[in-house]
Amino acid sequence: MSVAIVKYNAGNVFSVKCALQRIGVEAVITDDFEALRRADKVVFPGVGEASTAMHFLREKGLDEVIKSLSQPVLGICIGLQLLCRSSEEGNVACMGVFDADIKRFSNDACPSLKIPHMGWNTIELSAANRLLPEALREAYVYYVHSYYAPVCAHTIATTHYITPFSAALHHRNFYATQFHPEKSGDVGETILKQFMAL
Numbered sequence: 001m002s003v004a005i006v007k008y009n010a011g012n013v014f015s016v017k018c019a020l021q022r023i024g025v026e027a028v029i030t031d032d033f034e035a036l037r038r039a040d041k042v043v044f045p046g047v048g049e050a051s052t053a054m055h056f057l058r059e060k061g062l063d064e065v066i067k068s069l070s071q072p073v074l075g076i077c078i079g080l081q082l083l084c085r086s087s088e089e090g091n092v093a094c095m096g097v098f099d100a101d102i103k104r105f106s107n108d109a110c111p112s113l114k115i116p117h118m119g120w121n122t123i124e125l126s127a128a129n130r131l132l133p134e135a136l137r138e139a140y141v142y143y144v145h146s147y148y149a150p151v152c153a154h155t156i157a158t159t160h161y162i163t164p165f166s167a168a169l170h171h172r173n174f175y176a177t178q179f180h181p182e183k184s185g186d187v188g189e190t191i192l193k194q195f196m197a198l
Contacts, residue, residue: 001196003027004039008062010046010053010078012182019182023193033065041196042069045182046078050102050147051090053082067095072198074131075176080169081147083176089147098169098176100152105162113162116146123167123179127156131175131194132168139187141167141179148178 003020005013007029020027020043027043028035036042044066046053057063066073066083075083082094087102094102105115120140125132141159148165151158157168159178169176175195181188 001025001040002038003041003043003196004036005029006036006042006044006062006066006079007031008046008053008060009056010048012045012047012077012180016043016045016076016182019188019192023189023196025192025196031060031062033061036065036069040071041198042066042071042073043076044073044079044083045076046082047144048078049089050078050081050087050094051092053078054087054092054094057082063095067097070173072195073174074195075174076182077145077178077180080149080166080176080178083169083174084149087147097174098149098152098154098171100149100154100166100169102147102149104147107162110162116144117148117161118144121159121161121179123157123159125157126151127170129156129168129170129175130198131170131191132157133190133194136187136190140184141177141181141187142183143179145178
């Protein structure tokens with residue numbers, strides 16, 4: 001099985017590659033269009049700023065390539081956000097795979113809750129899916145983010161921090177998690193294994 005990690009200017013690709021190695025999967029980090037199209041699975045991770053990342057993807061033509069992929073694709077953190085319609089972070093239009101607009105957390109009503117949302121929190125499964133098995137209901141996963149996808153038609157898991165938000169999304173061959181499976185211990189490894197088995 002060939003696995004490609006999308007290479008672009010939004011870090012953490014190496015931590016994802018190491019996490020995949022821990023479950024016995026060797027992945028190539030690439031921005032080559034044909035390598036991405038040929039791969040059996042594609043992982044689209046990211047940390048960084050949405051408008052800068054989208055500008056880079058558009059400049060390289062990677063946004064159109066990613067949207068056109070027909071094999072299983074897993075977006076992680078900003079990867080999830082860029083697969084949505086738009087983001088308040090830089091007020092940028094994104095790829096529109098998921099029918100959601102990314103919002104910034106506001107803690108005006110509860111200032112004791114810090115932004116970014118950072119650390120461990122639970123996921124609640126909200127739709128049957130092949131990425132998150134029932135055994136992971138209320139499992140703890142690791143987050144670092146200031147922006148979120150509201151609960152929408154493509155939501156398959158939620159987390160509550162300030163407001164309920166989409167912990168994971170699924171539409172056609174596209175899956176995405178707002179949390180970091182590569183930093184979520186055994187739970188994250190289970191999710192990566194589930195993705196590899198799709």
